[in-house]
Amino acid sequence: MKKGFTIKEISEVTGKSKATIYRYVKDEKLPTFSSFINGQEILKATSKDIERVFGIKLNGEKTGNNGNEKANEKLRETTFSHEKANEKPLSQIIQENVDIAIQKALSQRETLLLKPLEEQAMYISGKLQAENRFLKERLETVLHELGAYKALPGPVEEIKQKIEEQAQLIIALEEEKEEILNKQKENEQEKTQALHTAQEKETTIKILQEEKEAVLSEKKQIIEKLQMEKEKELQEFQEEIAKKEQEEKDLLATVNALKERLEAEEQKSWWQKLWG
Incomplete structure (x- = not known):
């Protein structure tokens, strides 16, 4: 039995796309190991893991997935020649592989831009290292497939140049992702500084308000x-005025009484005055 199966072979055996197989590897659902072919490192998976993850038997028996009865037959037909009539053109296969990697990187960048700043920090801190490792492994796999296609007729150098250009694009996307990360960190620092400044202003305003209230x-x-002193003085003044008015009334009454008595004496006759 073979020691391991490449991503392409797993795709043909299971009937699933390469993108799906890579997603299983990325999510660590399908264990893989590195193997070197012609000096190139490539990812492989054991038949035991393939049977367990995809529910197939490589001897052709079913274990839960439909359409896997001819697994061995598909495996035997696997070859790098791609000369069969029903095979896609070599350039198209390579382009699909590269497009998948680019699309994944663009999707990751879009996710980072759409997430709130707090969620980005949590997401990036736990996933960045795994994402970079996956992209590097994918790139190495594509380069290995390029080495395998060198023996085929066709414009190999042109294809190699195209793949290398796409690889450089992936690297540029990784650098852009790092730049977004750094920008996010700067925004977090600015946000923290602004919050600190706002708190200082709020404290200053509160102190000034307390001083003003005091x-x-x-x-x-x-x-x-x-006001109490003025009211007391006014009351004392009013009482003094009332006292003076009363004294004036009493004096006037005394004067009137004496006047009336004098007038009464003047009206008496001499003999009344004598005997009075």
């Missing part, structure tokens, strides 16, 4: 004290 309270107490 001054107003002191002024209010002084005004109330002066």
Whole structure:
């Protein structure tokens, strides 16, 4: 039995696309190991893991997935020649592989841009290393497939140049992702600094408000004290006026009484005055 199966062979055996197989590898659902062919490192999976993950038997028996009865037959037909009539053109297969990697990188960048800043920090801290490792492994796999296609007729150098250009694009996307990360960190720092400044301003305003309230309270107490003193002085003044008015009334009454008595004496006759 073979020691391991490449991503392409797993795709043909299971009937699933290469993108799906790579997603299983990325999510660590399908264990893989590195193997070197012609000096190139490539990912492989054991038949045991393939049977367990995809529910197939490589001897042709079913274990839960439909359409896997001819697994061995598909495996035997696997070859790098791609000369059969029903095979896709070599350039199209390579382009599909590269497009999948680019699409995945673009999707990751879009996810980072759409997430709130707090969610980005949590997401990136746990996933960045795994994403970079996956992209590197994918790139190495594509380069290995390029090495395998060198023996085939066709514009190999042109294809190699195209793949290398796409690989450079993937690297550029990784650098752009790093730049987004750094920008996010700077935004977090600016946000923290702005919050700190706002808190300082709020504290200063609160202190000034308390001082203002203390001054107003002191002024209010002084005004109330002066008002009470003025009211007391006014009351004493009114009482003094009332006392003077009463004294004037009493004096006037005394004068009137003496006047009436004098007038009464003047009206008496001489003999009344004599005997009176």
